[in-house]
Amino acid sequence: MNIEEQIQAYISSQPEPKRNDLQALHNTMLRVMPGYKLWFLDGKNSENKTVANPNIGYGLHTITYADGKTRDFYQIGLSANKTGISVYIMGIDDKTYLARTYGEKIGKASVSGYCIKFKKLQDINLEILEAAIRSGIENKHA
Template sequence: MNVHTQISDYLAAQPERKRGDMQTLHAMMLRLMPDCRLWFLDGKDESGRTVSNPNIGYGRFTMAYADGRTREFYQIGLSANTTGISVYIMGLDDRTYLAETYGGALGKATVTGYCIKFGTLRNIDLSVLEAAIRDGIARTST
């Protein structure tokens, strides 16, 4: 199954309210990164055990680990979770940057080092979320 079909199936499987929000965010990501690499991670490890929620990824950058290893990964991730939606902005070195820069203006969201988590789009300022995503893209683009 190709990545576009996996993403479509994943979005279609979401409850109605969450599906609309996820589709809005997916469309925004395709507008912001029209030629990006798309990823779909089903949340399972090599043995088939569930280790995370499934997620859609956009773009690519090289993650560097402390031991010197590297791996290719997405720049921005989108995932449904039990209480709402998570947007992952990968590759930020400063773990306080997102919260300090965007946390206060986002609305009803929890912001960690690389994750913005919220219940529904109506609870946040979408333009601030888009600004945070654009910032993350710019910081991790080569």
């Protein structure tokens, strides 16, 4: 399976209403980030053990570790979890930026240094989520 097929299989495997919410977010990401690199991480390590929730990624961000090594990763990620959906916005140096800028406006969501977590899409303001994603893409907060 190619990446797009893996993404669709992952979305299809989710129970409703999470499936519709993930599909709507995926469609939003494709519209906001046309032509950007797509990722699918199945959440398994090199020994095929599940170590994280599977996630869909968009764009390209280079992570630099403390020892100077680098690794390519996605800019924006989506993942279903037990209680809802997480949106990851990578590359934010200021760990208070997301909460300070979008936390009070986004609706019923938990906002941390690089993650916006919510139960259902209808619980949040999609325009505010999209603004946070666009800010992450443009890297205005670096």
